[in-house]
Amino acid sequence: MPKISGPQILTANHLLSGEVVFWTGDGWSPDYRDAEVFPEAAEQQAALKMAEAASDVVVGAYLAGVTANDPTPTHFREAIRTRGPTVRNDLGKQAQAQALQER
Amino acid sequence: MYRYDDFDERFVRERVAQFRGQVERRLSGALTEDEFKPLRLMNGLYLQLHAYMLRVAIPYGMLSSHQMRQLAMIADRWDRGYGHFTTRQNIQYNWPQLKDVPDILEALADVEMHAIQTSGNCIRNVTSDPFAGVAADEIEDPRPTAEMLRQWSSLHPEFSFLPRKFKIAITGSPNDRAATRVHDIGLRMVRDADGNPGFEVMVGGGQGRTPMIAKVLRDFVPKQQLIAYLEATMRVYNLHGRRDNKFKARIKILVHELGIEEFTRQVEAEFAAMDLPAVSPDPAEWARIEEAFTPPTYAALPEVSPLFVRAYETIPEFAAWADINLMPHKAQGYAGVTVSLKPIGGIPGDATSDQMRILADAADRFGFGQLRVAHEQNIVLPDVPVNDLPALWRMLAAAGLDTPNRGLITDIIACPGLDYCSLATARSIPIAQSISERFADLKRQREIGPLAIKISGCINACGHHHVGHIGVLGLEKHGQEYYQITLGGTPEGDAAVGVNAGPGLAAEQVPEAIERLVDHYLNERLDGETFLKTYRRLGHDAFKGALYAAG
Numbered sequence: 001m002p003k004i005s006g007p008q009i010l011t012a013n014h015l016l017s018g019e020v021v022f023w024t025g026d027g028w029s030p031d032y033r034d035a036e037v038f039p040e041a042a043e044q045q046a047a048l049k050m051a052e053a054a055s056d057v058v059v060g061a062y063l064a065g066v067t068a069n070d071p072t073p074t075h076f077r078e079a080i081r082t083r084g085p086t087v088r089n090d091l092g093k094q095a096q097a098q099a100l101q102e103r
Numbered sequence: 104m105y106r107y108d109d110f111d112e113r114f115v116r117e118r119v120a121q122f123r124g125q126v127e128r129r130l131s132g133a134l135t136e137d138e139f140k141p142l143r144l145m146n147g148l149y150l151q152l153h154a155y156m157l158r159v160a161i162p163y164g165m166l167s168s169h170q171m172r173q174l175a176m177i178a179d180r181w182d183r184g185y186g187h188f189t190t191r192q193n194i195q196y197n198w199p200q201l202k203d204v205p206d207i208l209e210a211l212a213d214v215e216m217h218a219i220q221t222s223g224n225c226i227r228n229v230t231s232d233p234f235a236g237v238a239a240d241e242i243e244d245p246r247p248t249a250e251m252l253r254q255w256s257s258l259h260p261e262f263s264f265l266p267r268k269f270k271i272a273i274t275g276s277p278n279d280r281a282a283t284r285v286h287d288i289g290l291r292m293v294r295d296a297d298g299n300p301g302f303e304v305m306v307g308g309g310q311g312r313t314p315m316i317a318k319v320l321r322d323f324v325p326k327q328q329l330i331a332y333l334e335a336t337m338r339v340y341n342l343h344g345r346r347d348n349k350f351k352a353r354i355k356i357l358v359h360e361l362g363i364e365e366f367t368r369q370v371e372a373e374f375a376a377m378d379l380p381a382v383s384p385d386p387a388e389w390a391r392i393e394e395a396f397t398p399p400t401y402a403a404l405p406e407v408s409p410l411f412v413r414a415y416e417t418i419p420e421f422a423a424w425a426d427i428n429l430m431p432h433k434a435q436g437y438a439g440v441t442v443s444l445k446p447i448g449g450i451p452g453d454a455t456s457d458q459m460r461i462l463a464d465a466a467d468r469f470g471f472g473q474l475r476v477a478h479e480q481n482i483v484l485p486d487v488p489v490n491d492l493p494a495l496w497r498m499l500a501a502a503g504l505d506t507p508n509r510g511l512i513t514d515i516i517a518c519p520g521l522d523y524c525s526l527a528t529a530r531s532i533p534i535a536q537s538i539s540e541r542f543a544d545l546k547r548q549r550e551i552g553p554l555a556i557k558i559s560g561c562i563n564a565c566g567h568h569h570v571g572h573i574g575v576l577g578l579e580k581h582g583q584e585y586y587q588i589t590l591g592g593t594p595e596g597d598a599a600v601g602v603n604a605g606p607g608l609a610a611e612q613v614p615e616a617i618e619r620l621v622d623h624y625l626n627e628r629l630d631g632e633t634f635l636k637t638y639r640r641l642g643h644d645a646f647k648g649a650l651y652a653a654g
Contacts, residue, residue, distance in 0.1 A: 016130070017200045018154035055136045060150050075582055077521060080530075081152055085522035087450055087532045091183055091198070092153050 009035040012058035032082040035071040105395040123205035147218030158221040163231035163249040164192030164476040168463035173214040175459035192476040226256035233477035239431040245275035266344030267352035282594035307358030310564035314600040331382040335373035399471040404436020414493035424507040442482040443506040451517040452480030461502040511548040520560025527560035529577025529584035541614040570594040623649030
């Protein structure tokens with residue numbers, strides 16, 4: 001797991017489905033682009049505590065590093081998590097995005 | 104094949120009902136995640152990178168066609184139409200939803216399967232030679248003992264909370280196809296001076312961050328005393344294995360720290376104090392289990408099959424497949440068949456639900472309805488009449504299951520890596536794919552000969568990189584994936600842990616680096632010398648030099 005420094009987003013897995021989700025500020029979204037960016041450590045820790053308290057909705061919450069004002073994760077692990085397996089474009093979030101594009 | 108008795112059926116069904124209740128309580132909020140997590144793990148349900156993952160036990164890698172069809176049905180109904188066969192002869196589903204898992208477990212129970220003890224600090228699924236019971240080189244079929252081990256270790260109250268996970272592998276053949284020397288306990292069948300079958304018991308092998316080759320604990324334990332002897336071994340481990348540090352909790356660390364002599368002394372003392380008749384399995388139960396593994400009724404077939412010979416002489420693709428993917432069978436006129444799950448550029452160990460059904464159909468049509476999972480992440484049809492091989496090959500070819508590469512450079516073991524696994528530090532599947540594509544030319548693969556490349560996406564070594572002739576370990580440095588190469592490992596009789604060759608490589612450098620190793624081998628080898636033999640003759644530095652030359 002990457003070290004926590006700089007701006008972060010909050011991510012977890014949905015309890016029921018297991019899907020990767022991101023905290024938007026007022027709910028959980030499957031799309032990282034909706035994620036709220038927390039620039040400061042105090043807000044980040046508060047967000048994490050909030051997620052831990054929301055364990056009836058999500059599990060395994062943690063913070064993922066991003067660049068300022070951009071919710072795109074900087075670490076390759078987290079980038080893979082926003083899309084799906086790099087060896088199966090037909091699976092995970094990338095598959096839904098692709099299906100939308102093909103419509 | 105062993106069929107569940109009332110006891111097996113009951114405990115598996117009870118566990119499904121229990122887990123269904125636990126899921127309901129988790130969803131209602133009656134159980135917290137901290138309370139629920141160990142319960143789901145006891146039932147093989149992990150939370151991975153993108154989703155939950157369910158690991159289903161395939162005891163000693165043995166499946167019926169009926170079970171394989173059910174695995175395909177589960178893949179279609181509750182997952183994404185495929186499954187991943189692992190180095191522990193299990194199958195993993197990568198996308199189940201928590202709410203569906205009790206139904207999946209119920210569907211598994213319907214075909215006498217479960218996911219119990221595929222996680223957690225307990226005795227995991229016992230693994231074995233995929234050719235057990237049919238191999239021409241076998242002393243005796245190890246599967247009755249493997250089944251006895253399954254029964255003994257399932258829900259064993261004393262060994263359900265060990266210091267760490269515990270893996271047992273068993274083989275009945277002197278040629279080790281079960282990687283017994285890199286397991287917590289490895290069992291190799293031998294005979295005593297009077298010809299009675301028993302087991303050499305090896306202990307303290309393993310991979311992970313501290314790879315070790317197992318040491319001999321006892322060179323002969325009579326078959327009927329094996330359970331008691333293992334019970335004694337487990338007790339010593341359970342008592343003295345470290346629980347303060349998970350990285351030092353495996354039995355290999357205990358054996359290493361105590362020394363094999365002291366560890367043996369303690370096991371023997373425990374064993375000597377046991378009431379053997381009370382601990383040993385009932386002979387009637389042994390007989391019941393052995394009967395379940397009675398070989399099928401083989402037809403009296405001629406040694407040579409004209410149909411096979413004709414196909415061999417007229418279809419080069421079939422001839423290549425027959426040369427590479429067949430295994431001598433103990434019954435005349437039969438062969439053991441490896442169905443490779445390593446198509447060129449494919450994902451090692453993955454099979455679609457359609458492929459699973461075709462494998463099940465092939466097993467019914469040609470092989471007594473029997474299948475095996477090999478730890479190399481391939482499927483084995485153990486009992487195919489040689490006469491039927493051309494028809495089987497055509498059936499497999501139509502489903503993309505005819506890759507002729509067993510034991511060759513493209514028969515790569517790879518863990519799921521960072522494409523799926525939350526523990527991984529780097530991806531492994533794309534590395535396997537790029538190597539496979541680079542060495543796609545079958546003529547060249549055959550020229551190279553036996554060469555095992557094994558790739559892990561982290562130090563936990565699920566991809567067995569420590570015992571690859573060439574091992575590849577994916578790591579992370581400064582936010583980038585990079586890959587360490589190890590050389591000279593093997594899990595077989597002369598087992599050895601591979602030696603790290605030096606600085607890591609970027610992903611795109613790996614195939615080229617392997618090419619240099621292969622070129623060096625081809626230039627230097629003597630007649631009939633395999634990669635491993637040449638490596639051992641010339642030494643590590645010679646290959647290390649080749650690996651980094653002009654890199």
